[in-house]
Amino acid sequence: MMNNPPEGPPAPAAPAVHARDLTVRRGTGRTLRTVLDRVAFDVPRGRITGLLGPSGCGKSTLMRTVVGTQAHATGTLDVLGRPAGHPELRARVGYVTQAPSVYDDLTVRQNLDYFAAVLLPGRAAADRRRAAVERAIADVDLTSRTTALAGNLSGGQRSRVSLAVALLGTPELLVLDEPTVGLDPVLRRDLWNLFHEITAARGVTILVSSHVMDEAERCHDLLLMREGRILAQDTPEALRTRTLSDTVEEGFLRLVDEANAHDRTAPTREPRR
Numbered sequence: 259m260m261n262n263p264p265e266g267p268p269a270p271a272a273p274a275v276h277a278r279d280l281t282v283r284r285g286t287g288r289t290l291r292t293v294l295d296r297v298a299f300d301v302p303r304g305r306i307t308g309l310l311g312p313s314g315c316g317k318s319t320l321m322r323t324v325v326g327t328q329a330h331a332t333g334t335l336d337v338l339g340r341p342a343g344h345p346e347l348r349a350r351v352g353y354v355t356q357a358p359s360v361y362d363d364l365t366v367r368q369n370l371d372y373f374a375a376v377l378l379p380g381r382a383a384a385d386r387r388r389a390a391v392e393r394a395i396a397d398v399d400l401t402s403r404t405t406a407l408a409g410n411l412s413g414g415q416r417s418r419v420s421l422a423v424a425l426l427g428t429p430e431l432l433v434l435d436e437p438t439v440g441l442d443p444v445l446r447r448d449l450w451n452l453f454h455e456i457t458a459a460r461g462v463t464i465l466v467s468s469h470v471m472d473e474a475e476r477c478h479d480l481l482l483m484r485e486g487r488i489l490a491q492d493t494p495e496a497l498r499t500r501t502l503s504d505t506v507e508e509g510f511l512r513l514v515d516e517a518n519a520h521d522r523t524a525p526t527r528e529p530r531r
């Protein structure tokens with residue numbers, strides 16, 4: 259089993275993300291279906307919240323909704339005190355999608371220079387751009403690979419370049435969609451250590467998804483999802499204690515069984531469409 263993460267800083271009162279009665283539908287016409295079903299959750303500031311659940315349960319949809327790129331959302335969703343998608347949030351929220359968004363035919367530094375130019379355009383911002391690129395490269399520990407073509411990097415290094423791009427704007431909230439997928443255990447551990455360093459050093463809030471349950475132990479807080487619903491919001495320790503389980507995975511399976519039993523005895527619940 260992985261080492262438990264450090265206790266983590268205390269959670270201040272106002273959460274980074276506040277969702278109530280959030281429903282999202284995807285598809286069109288006859289394929290339109292409810293993907294998030296009246297979910298309610300909070301993401302505390304300055305901590306790492308893991309969004310965990312099986313493939314297809316709605317993790318990416320929830321993250322897209324938080325960063326404001328998902329249509330057909332109803333209910334309440336506040337991000338850093340603004341409604342999700344508010345223009346002011348563009349520079350305050352960093353988003354790393356599942357596919358690393360880097361150009362293979364550019365070097366690490368050229369990739370960052372390009373995205374910095376998009377984020378901080380104009381001659382007057384040249385010094386700020388240079389400083390932001392240097393800081394982001396150092397943050398993800400790629401100083402020795404700045405001249406390497408992104409296409410020649412390992413999977414873990416490519417993930418780091420994507421993360422560096424997201425860090426360029428010094429975001430207050432980082433949304434990371436399955437950043438460790440396909441990485442070997444050593445690279446996964448290194449990346450999780452990096453998330454903790456970023457949160458500890460900068461107070462950045464991280465919302466990170468995974469379908470690998472053992473990664474739950476690395477988070478300060480958990481959102482456990484299944485079939486478009488939030489099954490539980492808790493710390494890993496509280497979840498294990500509450501479900502009388504040795505691991506979060508075991509606790510998750512107990513909660514799934516409870517939810518299934520509840521659904522069987524509550525036939526009035528509207529089925530997902």
Ligand SMILES: Nc1ncnc2c1ncn2[C@@H]1O[C@H](COP(=O)(O)OP(=O)(O)OP(=O)(O)O)[C@@H](O)[C@H]1O
Pocket residue numbers: 284285286289293311312313314315316317318319320469
């Ligand atoms: N464009 C779309 N139109 C209709 N349904 C969609 C669309 N995109 C995703 N879905 C459905 O929404 C559900 C949730 O998908 P989502 O990608 O959010 O899940 P996920 O938990 O992130 O999965 P994974 O871990 O495999 O990435 C799935 O059942 C998926 O089939």
